[in-house]
Amino acid sequence: MFCSFMLKQLTKVQPLSSSCNEHLLQELSCEESSVYIGGFNITNNTDLTQTFYPFSSTRKPKVQSLGPQKTGEYGTDYLLYNTSQDGFAPALYKIDDPGGDYEFYTNAGNTDIRGIGPM
Structure with missing residues (x-):
């Protein structure tokens, strides 16, 4: 490993x-x-706790949670997360920059992920 x-x-x-x-x-x-x-940083810029599964070919998915306005660092290639705030709509996000900064954000009532500038 x-x-x-x-x-x-x-x-x-x-x-x-x-x-x-x-x-x-x-x-x-x-x-x-x-x-x-090292790894990428992701900040939860939503009003809800985000639960997700970071993973890669060498790391098994392991559930993680970030409270509102909290940041975590992960050394994986993908994030599996729920885009729905009131149901279940899973989405897979590929990390393009393994040392970059990303955020969970709300878009039209759903949760999405995007890369952001320096934190």
Whole structure:
């Protein structure tokens, strides 16, 4: 798995002091380790909590939620999300810029995703 490889490399580059748990970095999830390996940011610019599934060919979908005006960082290629605010209408969004900034926004009563300028 890509995350595990990167974490092992980080352990070699930045050895942990003897007072730290030597396995600390290996216990991080892929989402937590994205701080070290980078990823795209997405901000929830809607009035509702957005629940979605980021995934890629090397990372299984895992449910995530962002409250209104919150931002999260993810290292995946796709987002599966619900466009309907009062039903279920799933949509798949491909991340074009893996280091870019994106937002959930409301468009004619539905939730959409778009790339945005620097945050």
